[in-house]
Amino acid sequence: MFSFIKKKLGWGQPEKADPADKATAPEASPAPAPAASQPAHGPAAAAPAAAATPPASAPSPGAWVPQAQDDTQTKPTDRRSWLDRLKNGLRKTGSSIAQVFTGTRIDDALYEELEEALLMADAGVSATEHLLTDLKQRVKDTKATDPAAVKALLADGIAELLKPLEQSLQIGQHTPTVIMVAGVNGAGKTTTIGKLTRHLSDHGAQVLLAAADTFRAAAREQLAVWAARNRVQIVSQEGGDPAAVTFDAVTAGKARGCDVVIADTAGRLATQIHLMDELKKVKRVIGKAMDGAPHEVLLVVDGNTGQNALTQVKAFDEALGLTGLVVTKLDGTAKGGVLAAIALWSRQRGTPVPVYFIGVGEGLEDLQTFNAREFARALLE
Numbered sequence: 001m002f003s004f005i006k007k008k009l010g011w012g013q014p015e016k017a018d019p020a021d022k023a024t025a026p027e028a029s030p031a032p033a034p035a036a037s038q039p040a041h042g043p044a045a046a047a048p049a050a051a052a053t054p055p056a057s058a059p060s061p062g063a064w065v066p067q068a069q070d071d072t073q074t075k076p077t078d079r080r081s082w083l084d085r086l087k088n089g090l091r092k093t094g095s096s097i098a099q100v101f102t103g104t105r106i107d108d109a110l111y112e113e114l115e116e117a118l119l120m121a122d123a124g125v126s127a128t129e130h131l132l133t134d135l136k137q138r139v140k141d142t143k144a145t146d147p148a149a150v151k152a153l154l155a156d157g158i159a160e161l162l163k164p165l166e167q168s169l170q171i172g173q174h175t176p177t178v179i180m181v182a183g184v185n186g187a188g189k190t191t192t193i194g195k196l197t198r199h200l201s202d203h204g205a206q207v208l209l210a211a212a213d214t215f216r217a218a219a220r221e222q223l224a225v226w227a228a229r230n231r232v233q234i235v236s237q238e239g240g241d242p243a244a245v246t247f248d249a250v251t252a253g254k255a256r257g258c259d260v261v262i263a264d265t266a267g268r269l270a271t272q273i274h275l276m277d278e279l280k281k282v283k284r285v286i287g288k289a290m291d292g293a294p295h296e297v298l299l300v301v302d303g304n305t306g307q308n309a310l311t312q313v314k315a316f317d318e319a320l321g322l323t324g325l326v327v328t329k330l331d332g333t334a335k336g337g338v339l340a341a342i343a344l345w346s347r348q349r350g351t352p353v354p355v356y357f358i359g360v361g362e363g364l365e366d367l368q369t370f371n372a373r374e375f376a377r378a379l380l381e
Ligand SMILES: Nc1nc2c(ncn2[C@@H]2O[C@H](COP(=O)(O)OP(=O)(O)OP(=O)(O)O)[C@@H](O)[C@H]2O)c(=O)[nH]1
Pocket: 183, 184, 185, 186, 187, 188, 189, 190, 191, 192, 213, 219, 265, 266, 267, 268, 300, 328, 329, 330, 331, 332, 358, 359, 360, 361, 362, 366
């Protein structure tokens, strides 16, 4: 488990939820069950699938909870298990890079092998070149003489490159904080929203989900299951327009004083112009429902898609102006090097697009904050 949120807890503030909604809300149930679809318009547009439970120890009204984002607060056993999963996922990459450093000499052959290994790890040409140049400089500066030391210097170089991507998602500066989630089909958007909702709820935040993936009934149901499982509210509409659903959700979130509204959108390729236009419209409409929103536009990328992930990041950023990334499925066969490519692109962009979370499995607990140093280590083990 991790803690990443900086939130202004609303407990003790004026009543948030509309009592009328509470009266009509289905009973809270721990068992996953689809929440009822709601009409998009009218006062009952958003009804809780289950009421969010306030934290056991509520702080004083309006208190700012200090940010406790350091993963080292995680229990050692929990931490071990997800790190192991990440390492297992990156094992092939790690062993092929580590292989480069098993010799006894630092020579051109070593750098050539390393270049090949980084390219194979999906780092891409630019990031590979960057890392090699940086490594040679580090070797020169430290007068390293054995390959094991060079490996440690490479870990330093990768960690330094990735460091700007290590930032935490801020919750609490707005009520609600509106998060829009986008990505290609099957990247892990809905699952990530489910996991994120769990963590936010665990930290006492009142979350409302917007089922703006209106393409498939199954997509709405999938989000409704997560809503029920996490006991949070959902705004959903049969066959509706994604922008209208999101508008209603943000409006309801504001009226109820929710801490966070998260909009799930349908998967799409960045090359599908009309679908990207639809996504832009969702973003615009969120801004109409609440000034300054969305506060976060997150792209969920599947870590297994290699350099294609960078292409997705660039294209979605151009269309939407991304504020953060979630890289999923790093427990699988992902090679991981693409994060170096994203980091280098981020550097050129001026403002980094942080990796708020990484997905290391399908379970509720399998979402973790990104740590550059740990990731660099996992990549080389
Ligand atoms: N192993 C693993 N599987 C994941 C992870 N995140 C998501 N998945 C799986 O990936 C599949 C697709 O996840 P969804 O959350 O439905 O993806 P989506 O982006 O919402 O898909 P669409 O809405 O169809 O575009 C599901 O089987 C998830 O369980 C992860 O971090 N690790």
